[in-house]
Amino acid sequence: AQSxxxxxxxxxxxxxxxxxxxxxxxxxATPYLFWYVQSPGQGLQLLxxxxxxxxxxxxxxxxxxxxxxxxxxxxxRKPSVHWSDAAEYFCAVGPLGxxxxxxxxxxxxxxxxxx
Amino acid sequence: xxxxxxxxxxxxxxxxxxxxxxxxxxxxxxALYWYRQSLGQGLEFLIYFQGNSAPDKSGLxxxxxxxxxTGGSVSTLTIQRTQQEDSAVYLCASSFxxxxxxxxxxxxxxxxxxL
Numbered sequence: 001a002q003s004x005x006x007x008x009x010x011x012x013x014x015x016x017x018x019x020x021x022x023x024x025x026x027x028x029a030t031p032y033l034f035w036y037v038q039s040p041g042q043g044l045q046l047l048x049x050x051x052x053x054x055x056x057x058x059x060x061x062x063x064x065x066x067x068x069x070x071x072x073x074x075x076x077r078k079p080s081v082h083w084s085d086a087a088e089y090f091c092a093v094g095p096l097g098x099x100x101x102x103x104x105x106x107x108x109x110x111x112x113x114x115x
Numbered sequence: 116x117x118x119x120x121x122x123x124x125x126x127x128x129x130x131x132x133x134x135x136x137x138x139x140x141x142x143x144x145x146a147l148y149w150y151r152q153s154l155g156q157g158l159e160f161l162i163y164f165q166g167n168s169a170p171d172k173s174g175l176x177x178x179x180x181x182x183x184x185t186g187g188s189v190s191t192l193t194i195q196r197t198q199q200e201d202s203a204v205y206l207c208a209s210s211f212x213x214x215x216x217x218x219x220x221x222x223x224x225x226x227x228x229x230l
Contacts (some may be wrong), residue, residue, distance in 0.1 A: 103148075103219060
């Protein structure tokens with residue numbers, strides 16, 4: 001069964017600093033990988049996704065993520081964080097097709113941005 | 116176009132009462148998903164519909180939980196005899212199909228509080 005680990009429960013950065021949120025997955029083949037963001041009281045918004053091809057994917061709001069098969073990782077990055085980026089970030093894997101149609105999420109990383 | 120909508124946005128109920136949560140998916144999306152987001156548990160998959168059929172109900176936490184979908188559109192999640200541990204945010208998502216890698220679009224959620 002697939003699983004996702006986000007090692008950092010809470011990260012605090014200063015506005016303008018760079019950001020990297022870690023995500024590791026467990027699955028026997030190349031999965032479909034997603035990063036979602038959830039602002040307080042809001043639903044989940046897709047930031048970016050990886051299906052195949054170029055391992056560096058660009059998303060909305062200036063975010064990017066790099067798929068590294070050798071490390072089973074899909075870390076999210078942003079070169080300069082804005083105060084509006086404060087939110088909770090979720091990495092997810094799936095769906096994998098056939099009878100596997102659900103997303104499996106990590107526990108999330110809460111991002112605080114200091115002025 | 117309109118996104119996924121859910122109602123009510125907030126629901127407070129007394130232990131032992133039944134509640135119904137509603138989800139309106141994006142028009143034309145054949146697949147619909149329910150997830151639960153609770154403190155300490157992250158996002159858990161509950162049930163998935165393809166059209167009006169629910170191929171897999173194994174994510175439902177107990178037989179007090181049920182869901183239906185009518186007309187291939189609106190879905191209702193019903194919780195009978197609510198318990199305090201049912202308190203959570205219930206998220207609905209829809210996708211164009213349920214095939215591999217399909218992006219799921221999430222609604223804002225219903226926050227359920229059981230007193």
